[in-house]
Amino acid sequence: MVKTLSQEEFKAGYRKAQLIDVREPNEFDGGHILGARNIPSTQLKMRMKELRKDKPVYLYCQSGMRSTRAAQMLYKNGYRDIYQLDGGFKKWTGKIKSK
Template sequence: MENWMIILLAAVIVILLLVLNGYRNMRNVKALPEEEFKKELRRVQLIDLREKEKYEHGHIMGARNIPMMNFSMKMNSLRKDQPIYLYDHNGRLSVRAAKMLKKKGYSDIYMLKNGISKWTGKIKSKSK
């Protein structure tokens, strides 16, 4: 019986740590649903964090491709006085990129909730 309680307590602690870590990551970025994300696209720095091939296959109109692999080297080209809108396939890379931006003093950071995988808006693709 005691072993069962220890295992349950350990599971609760692990879950709490995961929730707190997720909350801490979300302080760096505000996740916007698609409709809200679409509203300001012409007034923001729109960044696609996916690899070049995925970007060329289809991206949101006006997006600039800065693959996550190169993000730490190229993020200094972003302006601090304009909002930054991030997206990737499912949102995981956006959270990481937002954390990096926050550490460098950027503050107006948003991401597409659930990433481009759920996007229903217009997509631009490179014709071959």
């Protein structure tokens, strides 16, 4: 249903995908992966139409719990190309942006 990717695999593919941070806005503002869009898991049901089904969806949260739930919700709604970052943002060592 959802493929969990190592940081290297995630880095290799996320630029060609829809990179979605499912954490809450205050967490996102504190720091996020460069290029990510913030669609909190609590709003995903209402904002799902913002995501394209024909492009891969790369998800991450702080540790992996919320992105797993978000992936299940997307899968139930017909999304098939879903990936998540192993260990979440707290293990990310790549480029980040913060407000």
